[in-house]
Amino acid sequence: MFGILKKRIKESVKQLAGIAREKDEEDAKREAAAPPAAKEAKPKPARKEIITKKEGIARKAEEMPEAPHEQEEQKRRLPRFGLVKKIREKEFTGREIDDLFASMEPGLLQANIALEVLDFFRSRLKEMLVGKPVKRKDAEQVIIGSFRRLLLETVSQGKIEIGDVIRAAKKDKRPACLLFLGYNGSGKTTTIAKVAKKLLSEKRKPVLAAGDTFRAASIEQLQFHADKLGINVIKHKYGADPAAVVFDARKHAESRGLDAVLADTAGRMHTNVNLMDELKKVVRVNKPDLKILVVDSLTGNDVVHQVSKFDEGVGIDCMILTKMDVNEKGGSIISACFTAKKPVLFLGTGQGYDDLQEFDPERFVEQILE
Ligand SMILES: Nc1nc2c(ncn2[C@@H]2O[C@H](COP(=O)(O)OP(=O)(O)O)[C@@H](O)[C@H]2O)c(=O)[nH]1
Ligand SMILES: [Mg+2]
Known part of the structure; x- marks a missing residue:
């Protein structure tokens, strides 16, 4: 039972998970091509001066503008951190969900999911996925989880005995x-x-x-x-x-x-x-x-x-x-x-x-x- 529907939903999940993986590879390539300075992850040791905690706070405030090398360091570290985060995490965009539906729609219609239902699915999936970082390695499970919630909330309409x-x-x-x-x-x-x-x-x-x-x-x-x-x-x-x-x-x-x-x-x-x-x-x-x-x-x-x-x-x-x-x-x-x-x-x-x-x-x- 439900063979075609199963196949179509599975294809949708794979396609979305595929988007997450594709970007992963692109970013990995970008990282490999990044200049060596940006690749360096180890923070430079702070200046070796013995100061009390109180002094330290006061001086830090004073020093900030005078420490361009630290700012530089931070600047280098931040994009690096952003890149690592991007490599490990994926945030789906509304456009990606729209594209998925555009390519999956004929198949889902063929499995007898009506157009009205697909519109609802598209907007609910956006609510569930867009702008929420997902660890790339978990992407497939998260997408399956979203489909599970979506299907369940559609077909659970109470019980009559x-x-x-x-x-x-x-x-x-x-x-x-x-x-x-x-x-x-x-x-x-x-x-x-x-x-x-x-x-x-x-x-x-x-x-x-x-x-x-x-x-x-x-x-x-x-x-x-x-x-x-x-x-x-x-x-x-x-x-x-x-x-x-x-x-x-x-x-x-x-x-x-x-x-x-x-x-x-x-x-x-x-x-x-x-x-x-x-x-x-x-x-x-x-x-x-x-x-x-x-x-x-x-x-x-x-x-x-x-x-x-x-x-x-x-x-x-x-x-x-x-x-x-x-x-x-x-x-x-x-x-x-x-x-x-x-x-x-x-x-x-x-x-x-x-x-x-x-x-x-x-x-x-x-x-x-x-
Ligand atoms: N394969 C299959 N045939 C069914 C099922 N339910 C009904 N049918 C068949 O569908 C045809 C129409 O059923 P019927 O009860 O006369 O429909 P009615 O006009 O709504 O009363 C009959 O040949 C039934 O045997 C089902 O669950 N599976
Ligand atoms: Mg009858």
């Missing part, structure tokens, strides 16, 4: 209502089946709501999964009001003491206002505990647009990114988190019921930087 949501709803003596939203084909129906399987394995009782009354065969697809898992689906006819389907499922779950309603919805094309309005009604009528956006991780840079439209339209609480098993890019996770500022609950990692991985931001970042 479905178990906690169910427990909270139970206190109100009602089932939790989890609404799954997203594009056609993003993996909503498949993911609902996976989440249902997970709840069953935790000894919880879910029911499914066939809220996609729009797309041909969607109800049958949900029924197929429910039959396999041995759970119920509440369904109406195609073309029926999805808000009513979800409402009925909630009543069904309440009367039977079930734990959660997992509600499917039609794939909202975010350009289709009618469908978005219909979805708003589902939310208004049913007040779901969690609005979960299911995002196809292969979507590429459209992730940003998709996430913002759904968030503006109905408000999302968290996300699930699917098809990570066939996605080497991984940047869509970063783009989705950056845009939504909401946590990723799970990653879909295949078509089987157990192919659902809890998303761990720290593990994700370590995987990328390993």
